[in-house]
Amino acid sequence: MDTKDKKIFTASSADIAEKMGVGWNYGNTLEANSGGTPSETIWGNPETSQEMVDAVADAGFNTIRIPIAYLSKIDDNNGYKIDDEWLERIAKVVDYCYERELFAILNIHGDGFHTITGGWLLCDSDEQEIIKKKYKAVWKQVAERFAEYDEHLIFESMNEIFDGIYHDPVKEYYENINDYNQIFVETVRESGKNNTHRWLMVCGWNTNIDYTCGDYGFRFPDDAGNTAEDGRLILSVHFYDPWDYCGEEEKDVFLWGEKGMEISDEYGISPDNVANWGDESYMKYQFTRLKELYIDNGIPVVIGEFGCIDKSIANMGIAGKIAENRAYYNGFVAGTAAQNGITPIYWDNGFNGCYGLGLFDRRKLIQTQPHIIDAIVKGVRNKDPFAGR
Template structure:
């Protein structure tokens, strides 16, 4: 009965695909001559923030792909248009082929299925979106019919089939313009189960698949000779791609583009306890999360270090990075605050991605409810998670800004518990100098109680001569609350985390709402701030036992505001002289 029901559903899907094909033929043919050969910076900016049409064209029953097999409705033009209307610039369309592939030696893809894939791509192109398509479920060892399996013994057969499949896909889309990007595969080799020796062994075949993919696509000619191609590593994990596990970037000698046209694909679901586990053990994330409701790892500093490693390994060398999947499941039934933390996770991920020249593509499986990744109701395309989408668009929307300075490769932040020291003298209270060349803008923690106090500082040189950053210090005034020591973190800065220092200084005499200040300084390696130049410094500090601060008792606490603005309760000094702000 189950099989018969599936056959009926598949027949309906094929009929819909046939009807859709008639409509697709009415779409103007893509003009091959209109291809715009975008360089690394241009393609990353054009792709902006992306969204996944998950659990649709990769959905399958018994190895037979059907877009409605996992409960999502038939994809329509209006559905895809709603994604563009929400502000997304890119769409990733996971596609499975599986039993829609014929037998050897030709491995012919079912034409109705390929037509349907083409039609959905056309929907996205018509909506002005950049599009990623791949061979998605074909690399899953847990799905019936999965065959892109680097651990299997029949590698010659797999490689021959892989070449034939990509030749057909690439030929179908050879004349499409730069809006279409091919991704070779998805999360291949997961059966290695994080065994380092197996992962290293699998990479020999994964690298071979990627090389076949690049060579095959380029050989089909047309716009495929200069199209951006997206390359994943083992299970799309970051650590095996940046570490010494054997990942290699395929050669691309057949490209006719004016520069590199290889992108790197990875996924990010860290910590899994927050992002994917189907329980309520970790419902919060970030520096301001309740430690009892958050995972013990995978916080903001980890996020920065992971994306920073992709920047250092690939982006800085001319290879754009696409995080093709990231996100977190809905656990609001277990914690009413979960939605706000999911939104913050999406916003912080977007911010760090943008800072490092990375394209973030959020995962949406179409399921709304407990443990769902859904952001839209696909039946009517209403937005079900406005907080998450708004958080992303605060970074990638039309009024968002891009960092003006490309971040340098830096080391990941290391927490250091720093003893409080007592100064020999306290600077005299002085009003803000009106002639200072150093301007400071500030974003701070807005929560009244938090385990970490966040401070983001934007320094601008408004003078006519350079300022040596080693002569600059910043102060954030607070009340210690108890006898615990403090740990300082620099999460990110244009001039490199390693060039930012932090120390805690006790005031000689306690002031109203302040008995201590965090002093931020810069090493000689930070260089100089040229006239008109700005830098950002993102910091935070916590107690050594991670208990909460009462921020309302802190002089420098700023209870509102999420954009940089003046705040004279943080102070700045040039060569020890007050240059900005008012001391307590």
């Protein structure tokens, strides 16, 4: 694609959320790996395709987040050079999004997990000098490769970086995360061309709302190299609350919120099967915090991941109602985010059925969860938390 012929997009902080609309993650694909070697299909999904991107666009999504793993594709013995074929494959996927005039978000995703062989972007490591040098080198190459792409391409600094232990942030390690964000911003800006005013996403400890909004040590990076007339930084957070409903397979919590309580009452389901925290009021509170701290101060916010796994199997007698409740939850996230000027991006891992998060069959190129898709898209379009009701 000749990106020079593309219109230079100059959204302001006041309208970037409106233009990004509603988003979808092309998850478990370009960040998939085996033993530290990235492989697009190793986690069971087919290769990324224009046809799949078309299906997502046709469903009403405006933004696609493309998680990336570099890992062994980085040559530590050659100035941290990224494998040319891998970088060009990433570019091809970005071009798929450009063909449909979608926003595309690229990050460093799989390299920051302690659980992945070859993970190196580790805030608790003693090798910070090497890590920061490598991190700068990677972003320099990515920025230079995409320097002429217009502002529909957004870079995101990293993904869920923390020390791998679920506790309050460690100040020393949080400072390393702050340093990563600063290095990222400065490196992209220094690469010139459209990167001097490209939208950049940064995140705090584990991309967690509480640890970003609270007094835990998050420092928003300086962006002195930005040549736009207004800010070009976006805050990135994730939202999977309540986790026992959204992500835990072991716990028998398969209903959520007011609708979940209604289903429980109507069908005689134990209240123990309804999440006992993280309801509608909690979600509203969290998103209002983001609005007041960031959006009201000219800093856009993106929920880079949200979603809840399919637990219909938990009670087959009301499987349909569990599915309805799932659509309600996702619509409530999307609509409440939109009400607060926040861009929501659903996490799709490509897997359907029990405990899956897929919205599409990526081989048949069809929607598998049309009610959830409808709730998310309409929730954002109409700024309506009850779109999935």
